[in-house]
Structures are given as structure tokens and as C-alpha cells.
Amino acid sequence: MKLIIAVVEDKDSHRLIDALGEQDFKTTKLSSTGGFLKEGNTTLMIGCDDQNVDDALAIIKQNSSQREQMVAPISPMGGNADSYIPQPINIEVGGATVFVLPIESFFQF
Amino acid sequence: MKLIIAVVEDKDSHRLIDALGEQDFKTTKLSSTGGFLKEGNTTLMIGCDDQNVDDALAIIKQNSSQREQMVAPISPMGGNADSYIPQPINIEVGGATVFVLPIESFFQF
Amino acid sequence: MKLIIAVVEDKDSHRLIDALGEQDFKTTKLSSTGGFLKEGNTTLMIGCDDQNVDDALAIIKQNSSQREQMVAPISPMGGNADSYIPQPINIEVGGATVFVLPIESFFQF
Numbered sequence: 372m373k374l375i376i377a378v379v380e381d382k383d384s385h386r387l388i389d390a391l392g393e394q395d396f397k398t399t400k401l402s403s404t405g406g407f408l409k410e411g412n413t414t415l416m417i418g419c420d421d422q423n424v425d426d427a428l429a430i431i432k433q434n435s436s437q438r439e440q441m442v443a444p445i446s447p448m449g450g451n452a453d454s455y456i457p458q459p460i461n462i463e464v465g466g467a468t469v470f471v472l473p474i475e476s477f478f479q480f
Numbered sequence: 481m482k483l484i485i486a487v488v489e490d491k492d493s494h495r496l497i498d499a500l501g502e503q504d505f506k507t508t509k510l511s512s513t514g515g516f517l518k519e520g521n522t523t524l525m526i527g528c529d530d531q532n533v534d535d536a537l538a539i540i541k542q543n544s545s546q547r548e549q550m551v552a553p554i555s556p557m558g559g560n561a562d563s564y565i566p567q568p569i570n571i572e573v574g575g576a577t578v579f580v581l582p583i584e585s586f587f588q589f
Numbered sequence: 590m591k592l593i594i595a596v597v598e599d600k601d602s603h604r605l606i607d608a609l610g611e612q613d614f615k616t617t618k619l620s621s622t623g624g625f626l627k628e629g630n631t632t633l634m635i636g637c638d639d640q641n642v643d644d645a646l647a648i649i650k651q652n653s654s655q656r657e658q659m660v661a662p663i664s665p666m667g668g669n670a671d672s673y674i675p676q677p678i679n680i681e682v683g684g685a686t687v688f689v690l691p692i693e694s695f696f697q698f
């Protein structure tokens with residue numbers, strides 16, 4: 372048995388918890404901020420059997436990897452809105468920092 | 481030395497922290513949600529010496545085990561309140577998911 | 590690689606996170622209460638390479654050790670304010686409880 376601690380962006384956490392749940396991984400969500408990633412991240416604890424660690428990691432990777440996203444830029448304040456043509460820009464979103472910890476024993480009461 | 485991580489229901493957490501404190505176990509409480517248990521759970525971290533792990537587990541088991549509880553059902557909205565005889569029903573409450581983690585070193589500054 | 594879990598007072602956490610960040614330690618901050626220390630503490634998770642654990646511990650010790658602080662006492666309610674001469678008193682502030690946990694594996698996605 373292992374304890375997986377995954378720090379992901381808030382925006383990815385709901386989708387990731389759903390995806391983990393569909394494969395019967397149970398997660399506990401801790402609110403957290405800053406550090407490994409930008410402000411507004413979530414720390415998930417996932418207890419899982421040794422043989423399922425790779426599956427859990429694949430789900431985390433698939434649902435929270437760092438990636439580029441096209442966003443419409445905010446139009447400049449006070450600019451000439453008529454002549455302003457917004458160009459979508461690429462920003463980096465997502466990303467996960469994941470620790471797999473050994474467990475000495477595990478109980479459910 | 482071990483680090484015990486226990487996920488329990490919010491409603492059990494105060495009583496459990498008190499019971500642990502009476503036996504000189506120090507706990508740190510993290511707010512958490514969902515997953516291992518229903519929404520509204522609490523994650524407790526308890527650092528304790530190897531020879532006290534069993535005592536801590538016994539206190540956790542005693543104060544947060546899953547159990548049945550009789551509750552008065554909510555009377556039906558808009559029903560005929562005069563003729564309605566509420567039957568207490570059994571629901572499952574409580575439950576704890578507990579990880580015991582090895583510690584490489586421990587410090588108090 | 591190790592996972593350092595440090596429970597410190599809220600009032601020390603900002604300074605400590607800044608000091609860790611200056612040495613390129615990345616921290617995740619979990620909100621927590623009670624237990625190891627007084628109410629209002631913060632739990633920090635810091636992932637770091639084995640050879641940097643001592644540096645991280647030194648920064649934690651330096652920025653959150655228990656120490657005495659002189660504070661002006663609050664003047665007694667309803668007392669004779671004219672004749673009351675406040676004497677600064679010493680209180681204990683700060684303190685850190687630190688666990689260093691082994692990591693089986695570590696990923697960044």
C-alpha cells in the first residue's frame with residue numbers, strides 16, 4: 372500500500388477527483404496554496420495498493436499535466452476598442468507535483 | 481517515531497482530538513473534503529513514538545469507527561402532519577481511514 | 590528525495606516560505622489548526638533532495654524556532670489608567686514541529 376500526495380491546480384482538481392473515482396481510487400482533498408505551483412492549488416491524498424500506483428499516476432498525469440492553453444487576452448483598458456483586434460495567446464496551465472510515500476500500515480475503522 | 485494520518489468525519493474530530501490530547505498525543509488538524517469518506521471530513525496528523533502507535537490507533541478506533549445511529553426522519557413536506565408517525569431510521573455515521581507512515585527524522589525547534 | 594512536513598505558527602509562515610523560496614525550496618501550504626502548537630498554525634510540505642534536507646531544516650529552525658518576545662501588556666479594563674505603568678512581559682512565540690518522510694518516488698507532470 373502507498374500514499375500518493377498530489378499537488379494540482381484547483382481548476383484541474385474536480386476533473387481529476389472524478390477520473391480517479393471512476394477507477395475506484397478514493398481521494399481526500401486538502402486545501403492548499405502556493406509553492407509547488409501557482410496560488411490556488413489543491414493537495415490530494417490517495418491511498419492505493421502497490422499494483423495500482425501506476426494506474427493512479429497515469430490518471431493524474433492525464434488530468435493535470437502542464438499544458439498550453441489559448442486564451443483571449445483582456446482588451447487594454449482605455450484603449451481604442453474599435454481598432455483593437457485581440458490575438459489569442461498561449462499560457463501554461465496545470466501541472467502536478469506528486470509524491471509516492473511508503474505506508475507502514477493502513478486501517479479502516 | 482511514526483506519523484499517523486487519520487481521515488475522520490468532522491462530527492467525530494473534536495471528540496477524537498480531545499481523547500488523543502488526554503493521552504498526550506499531539507494532533508494537527510487539516511481541513512479536508514470528500515473522498516475516503518463523505519464530504520465534511522477532517523484530516524488529523526499525529527506524531528507518536530513507535531511504542532505508542534497501538535494506543536493512538538485504539539483511541540481513533542474508539543472515537544470515530546463507523547457505526548449505526550438512530551435518527552428521527554424528517555417529516556414529509558406538505559404531508560398530513562397529524563397522521564404522520566415518524567419511525568426512527570438507522571444511518572451509518574463515522575468511519576476512519578488511517579495511514580501509519582515511517583518517519584526518517586523528527587525535530588522540534 | 591524527502592518530503593518535509595513542518596507545522597509552524599501562522600505568524601512565522603510567510604517569512605519562512607519566503608526564506609525557503611530564496612533558496613529554491615518549493616513549499617505547499619496547508620491550512621491547519623491546533624495540536625502540535627497553538628491554534629492558528631500552518632502546515633508546510635517541502636519536497637527536497639536528500640543532500641538539501643539539512644539546509645531546509647536550518648532555514649525552518651532560523652525562521653520559526655520557539656523564542657521569547659517582549660510584548661506590552663494590555664492595560665487593565667476599567668483600571669486607573671493614569672497610575673497604570675505597563676511593564677513589558679515575555680511570552681513564548683513560534684516553534685516548529687518537523688517530520689522528514691522518505692519518498693518512494695517523485696514526479697512532476
Ligand code: NI
Pocket residue numbers: 385389
Ligand atoms: Ni463531478
Ligand code: NI
Pocket residue numbers: 494498
Ligand atoms: Ni473539547
Ligand code: NI
Pocket residue numbers: 603607
Ligand atoms: Ni513575502
